[in-house]
Amino acid sequence: MMEKIKNREAEIAVIGLGYIGLPTAIMFASVGFNVIGYEIRSEVVRRINNGNSHIIEPEINSLLKNVVEKGMLRATSNPEEIREKDAYLICVQTPLRKDKTPNLRYLEDAVKIVASVMKKGSLVIIESTVPPMTTVRMAELIEKLNGLKAGKDFYMVHAPERVMPGRIFKELVYNSRILGGITPESADLAEILYRSFVKGQIFKTDSTTSEMVKLMENTFRDVNIALANEFAFLAHQYGIDVFRAIELANTHPRVKIHTPGIGVGGHCLPKDPYLLLAPAKEDFGLIQKxxxxxxxxxxxxxxxxxxxxxxxxxxxxxxxxxxxxxxxxxxxxxxxxxxxxxxxxxxxxxxxxxxxxxxxxxxxxxxxxxxxxxxxxxxxxxxxxxxxxxxxxxxxxxxxxxxxxxxxxxxxxxxxxxxxxxxxxxxx
Ligand SMILES: NC(=O)c1ccc[n+]([C@@H]2O[C@H](COP(=O)([O-])OP(=O)(O)OC[C@H]3O[C@@H](n4cnc5c(N)ncnc54)[C@H](O)[C@@H]3O)[C@@H](O)[C@H]2O)c1
The missing domain is CATH 3.40.50.720 (NAD(P)-binding Rossmann-like Domain)
Structure with missing residues (x-):
């Protein structure tokens, strides 16, 4: 398997062709891997196979057209077409339910499909942001569904994505990456795979640590913005301009207060703190507050x-x-x-x-x-x-x-x- 990946002869299936999955599939196809994308939305499959991206991102249409025309990337809604691939990258959404608990239905559906078509020796990678311990749980689900033994008959890794929309193709290459394996061999295999295009540093760890790292990054930002917002609320009562106060406080060499504002949006920051807290039996309440x-x-x-x-x-x-x-x-x-x-x-x-x-x-x-x-x-x-x-x-x-x-x-x-x-x- 290692040789197959090194020689770019490994066949890759990317599950979920959204903001993360499609650019990732394009990158692997661009560096010479044969990539098939599995996506449940048939309109998205049709557009991708016509070389026409459904997401807005600089450079995406020309890069997509290039790999589709060369026959290196194809999309499908038929699970039979992703049978016996060497590597599976799961990039489906992991949203919250109305009650703010994680909705892992998309992830579990994707894992079930992979379990039904994978072969012995496959590498399964979860790129989606997930609550701590999910990758281990998903490895157990695969074992239960197809009888293969995690770490022995298949490899499994959590490889969180840190790209920012608008800069995805630059950041996919130059950002550093965390690869969390359920075994060290799993992380080693994933490293060879990502090295095919990643120029940033690659750090290897276990899967629960990598899940936690990703969630801590976004929670750090969310909590710091909340602190800035609390300063804004206080400044309003004291009749002063918080932005001038922050500017002055930030002249301290070890202080970097964030920017207050009308709220925090986007796909990740408002949900990831809840994913971080979800499996915990207890917490101190700071993140929730x-x-x-x-x-x-x-x-x-x-x-x-x-x-x-x-x-x-x-x-x-x-x-x-x-x-x-x-x-x-x-x-x-x-x-x-x-x-x-x-x-x-x-x-x-x-x-x-x-x-x-x-x-x-x-x-x-x-x-x-x-x-x-x-x-x-x-x-x-x-x-x-x-x-x-x-x-x-x-x-x-x-x-x-x-x-x-x-x-x-x-x-x-x-x-x-x-x-x-x-x-x-x-x-x-
Ligand atoms: N968008 C970002 O900027 C960003 C950044 C870092 C991490 N992430 C994380 O990456 C993950 C994916 O996010 P995204 O923005 O690409 O989501 P997205 O909604 O754009 O894409 C997910 C795709 O998966 C498809 N899908 C869902 N279930 C499927 C299944 N069972 N089989 C096949 N396809 C299926 C959906 O139809 C959709 O096209 C999330 O966990 C997110 O938190 C996103």
């Missing part, structure tokens, strides 16, 4: 908006509110778990009308002028570059009342003629 703080931040923006309504005696039910930005981060079209939606949900029953404008997201108003005409309040929910250079004095003339709530610290100097409030900005 941080999540709650970040989930409540849209309500802080709502409070600022309603304080402003009071200042001009505007009954909220008559107010027209414009949300600027629906994406969860600046200069992106990604709206997954965006705090803009949580904000809209929090205010929609209390205000007269909600409008939205996001130049990256379809289905919003055509132009900012159109969205603002006759409106009473604007709430900035995304730090798109386009919003940093707006001429507020001109835009204000289109509005019925001029309330501006900055949820992303985009406005340095409050514009003249506006009632201005911002998360962490103290009193104006």
């Amino acid at each position: 941080a999540r709650e703080i970040n989930e409540d931040m849209p309500l802080m923006a709502k409070d600022l908006l309603f304080e402003a309504f009071k200042l001009i005696n505007l009954p909220p039910e008559e107010a027209i509110v414009v949300v600027l930005g629906l994406a969860y981060k600046g200069n992106s079209d990604d709206t997954r778990n965006s705090p803009a939606y949580a904000f809209i949900e929090a205010v929609q029953d209390d205000v007269g009308e909600i409008r939205s404008y996001d130049p990256y997201v379809s289905g919003t108003h055509e132009s900012i002028e159109e969205a603002l005409t006759g409106a009473d309040a604007v709430v900035i929910a995304t730090d798109h570059n386009e919003f940093k250079i707006l001429s507020w004095e001109g835009l204000g003339k289109l509005m019925r009342n001029r309330i501006l709530i900055d949820g992303r610290h985009l406005i340095e100097e409050p514009p003249k003629g506006f009632i201005f409030k911002g998360i962490g900005r103290g009193e104006y």
Whole structure:
């Protein structure tokens, strides 16, 4: 098997061709492996086989076309076509249920398919982000389903993905990687496989450690953002600008406070702390509290908006509110778990009308002028570059009342003629 991988003669099946699976399949195919992608969405299979990506990512269409035309990558919905491959990479989604517990149904379905078609000697890799101890549990599931012995008859690894959408093809190559094997031999095999294109460092460990590493990385960020948000909440009560305070605190050589804002979105940060906590019998409560703080931040923006309504005696039910930005981060079209939606949900029953404008997201108003005409309040929910250079004095003339709530610290100097409030900005 080692030789087969070294010579790029190993056949690879990638299970789940989404944001992670498709670029990964393309990378392995680009360096000479024969790759087949197994995906349950038939429309995605059809598009990929036509060399046409269903996800937006720089360079993806040309790279995909190239490997499809060379016959190195093909997609299928037929499990028979992934029978007896040398390596299986599982890249399916691992979301939360409504009650915030992990929904591992997609992962378990994928593992069951793999167990039914794999051969002795296969390498099974889980790239999905999973709760600690899941890889070991999945290895046991395979043993139970097909009788092969983990670590003896097949190898198994957790290889978490750390790429950021928008930079995926660079980061797949240059990021360092953690490979957690259920046995050291499993991690050794995976290392040879990933070395075919990874130029970053590769660290080998056991699978529960690698699961924990991935979840700790995102939890670290989430907890630190919650701390910054708590500072913002305090600064508001003390009437000072938290951003100036953070700037000054960060001049300390060992302090690096994160950025407060209207909330934390995206596919990973809002869910990974829950995946980390899920199997624990007990915890100290810090991670859970941080999540709650970040989930409540849209309500802080709502409070600022309603304080402003009071200042001009505007009954909220008559107010027209414009949300600027629906994406969860600046200069992106990604709206997954965006705090803009949580904000809209929090205010929609209390205000007269909600409008939205996001130049990256379809289905919003055509132009900012159109969205603002006759409106009473604007709430900035995304730090798109386009919003940093707006001429507020001109835009204000289109509005019925001029309330501006900055949820992303985009406005340095409050514009003249506006009632201005911002998360962490103290009193104006
Ligand atoms: N998107 C990111 O930026 C990112 C970054 C790091 C880690 N991750 C992790 O990687 C994993 C995948 O995330 P993603 O963003 O690629 O998800 P995604 O939803 O974009 O893709 C998952 C794909 O798997 C398919 N699928 C589901 N069940 C299947 C099954 N049983 N058989 C075959 N296909 C199946 C889905 O149809 C979908 O196309 C998650 O665990 C996520 O937390 C994602």
